[in-house]
Amino acid sequence: MSPLAEQVLVQICSYNSNMQGEALAQDLVDWLAPTFTTSRFLAHRSPAPDIVAVGFQELLPLHLGFIGLSAGVINSRDKLIRTAIEAHHNCPYVLVVSVVNVGVAMLIYAKDAGEDQQEGGVARRITDVETQWVGCGPSFMGNKGAVGVRFRLLGLNNGPEELFTFVNVHLTAHAKNLDRRLQDYTHIVQTLLFKYVPRSLRKISPNAKTYSTIYDTTHLFFFGDLNFRLTPNKPSPTTEVPDPSVAAPLFPTLAEIQKSNGTLDGRRELVKHDQLRNAMREGRIGSGLREGKIERFPCTYKYVIGCVDEYNPKRTPSWTDRILYTTALDDPSTPHKSAIQNVLYTSILAFTKSDHKPITALLLLPPADQTSPLSRPMMPTPLVASPPHLHLRPQHYRRVLAQCLGKSLDRIVGAVWCLLWLLGAGNAALGLFNVSLGLLGFLYWRQM
Template sequence: MAEPAHIAHYDRLLVQIASYNTNLQGILGLPQDLVDWLAPTLQVSNFLSTERRAPDIVAVGFQELLPLHLGLSGLSRSLIDNRNALILSQIEAHAPNKDSYSLIAKVVNVGVALLVYGRDEGIARRACDVETAWTGCGPAYMGNKGAVGVRFRVSGPEGAVGETYTFLNCHLTPFDHKLKERLVDYQHIVERLLFAPLSSDSKIPSTLYETSHLFLLGDLNFRLDIPQDHTLYRKRFSQDFSQAIESERVREELKEFDQLTIERRKGTVFVGLHEGDFWKFKCSYKYKIGEVDKYSVKRVPSWTDRVLYSTYTDSPESSSITNLLYTSIPSYTTSDHKPVVSLLLLPSRPVEASSSIPIIHLPPSYQPKPDPQANLKRYIGRVFDRIIGIIWWLLTLLGAGSGIIGIFNFFLGLSAWTWWKIKPAGGGHNATV
């Protein structure tokens, strides 16, 4: 007699991916109870209704983690420590079987942060060769836009080499008309966000694709390009558009105008990656802050916040990963984005031990190479980050919280000092004898 399908699932790792652009809110960007976002196992799902199971791996990514001048100044580490403590406590508090977790790695660059956790009874105790990486793709390689990554290896049975897991959190160039810049951003990330060589015999760093499993999340900023002859074109900046996309049928139609979907089909970006049915949830951006379901009329609502994935057994047409859940969380209202979460069931691990780490298969036409000047460019960007960030931070202090007022106060003070220096002694009149 065959075992029930849900029993066999225990041979397959469960990975939870969560992403949130917190709109520069800093410590105010998250509620204290994260159950809606980080405990999707409590939501209705055919898989989970028969199997109360905690994720084996939880990856949480943030974009616009804190005010930009503080991030550029390098002050994001203390905030990410605060987030780590909150997230870990919430994951464990809401785990279906009271499972415990450990932080595998955390990494932050300016406002882009990634934390990856493993369940103690499994992944956490077997994770090894942990690496973190970061790169900026803003002006002069600055980190106001860019990516951070975590990679680790999970050893196989009986000392087998096992498989590698790579998680990548990205924040790409915004605005509807800057599609080309987003494509360039991703290419820069592929070339510059690098990890250790695959073998000890090589000195060439490995790209994000040279891994067994790849998970990419973040505010990718791809927008809806609705053609002018579409019935919703004239309504795209109105609440009528918001009402129209309440319908899943309408959203499924609009997905054909999603920039990311169009470019992925062309093979210009996210080559080899797959995605769940993102149109089944409402656009994650741009909401009115403080509102659960009201969009701002300043932007066309779009699915800017996404989760993509790939594994070494994938084909170009389909993935071996089962997407159990992919949705946004409307109840979070402190940002103009809604957080997204995905629950992914990986394929069964091979029974026979392999002598080498399996990696993702890419088409012959796409074989990315590391940028030999990647480190130089990264640290050029970091120097600019610190210089601009510290100056901006000082001006903000001078302006009692406003950089613009700080600039005004600076020039006002400079003018007063200059006047005082050139003012003649004795009130401006020479004494006569």
């Protein structure tokens, strides 16, 4: 068997669906199974991904998400997604797990019948599946936050085992809230915790008997609506002041951004103003994470709903939707290189139901050493990141308190919102007006 045939191909799909709920009428094949030229990385294997991770943000109207009415939407999406990928790749897929918190949701699929029929696809080798969630909204509510999935993949022919961790996030919005997005990331790493690492996989983690963070894994995929924007470059207060003789690139006007966004060379210039790339270079977020070349596709936000390529003039176009990844074999000294081969990274312009464009990536993981009886190494949690004020130690008790408070507020706010929505015949503002009017009428009646 060719060594490449033993590599796992992972597809990541992310879409902020703008609270569309059941409305997903467009053809999913463009997003879930996009057309691409077979690269040299896939020359000796089927292009059908072994694992497909689909993440949604703003899955359904917020008031319905707050009260937990997401099961029907998830079931509907599951049928659509599985039908699309099975029909395109002509092989069966299994829903490994789904997890949702308010409007942030993720579904993980695994191929059930690969080229080696004796092995039956990776779905037969997945075990110890675990899900987690965390809220990052006001008082830890779930309008912003993350959901996570971790599972163990058994090796072929008693080969090395691996841990896979997927994290789908929706961070704080608006260009001015950069520091809040960085705080969201820190909160996610500290509180999106999984059970302790299995003994067979303990290699590097010194705290294997405690809860583990998203970094205590073999492969990590961190994606979603990260909400980072294009803004003028400003030196971080935690980094050295740059050479004053070196002028920072001037921030272009909105018209210049829209023009540059239409060409590859223009987008390469725009990337210099990307908040996420600059924050990662300064060590303020995404310790160890890598990303493909976002300049390959236009900014994914904010589009006029119903249009293929027209941006909303009230917002600066930005790459808010991103897919980051890393593996235990990545060298920290070369942050721009990864053992994971990025076969495809693109957005799908044909989707017009949302002000975001969905994105997708195909990632070919490094081959496992089938001759080694040991498991693959794991990444340690960066206990103290750069700069040193970002402490990423796991905080289990904070996680429990935040989940209890956030979920309680979700249910209360959702119940009140739904009541106002009903009283207003589908308009919460009108419902609030009707309640206020009724209260004033009652008080007037009591005074008579």
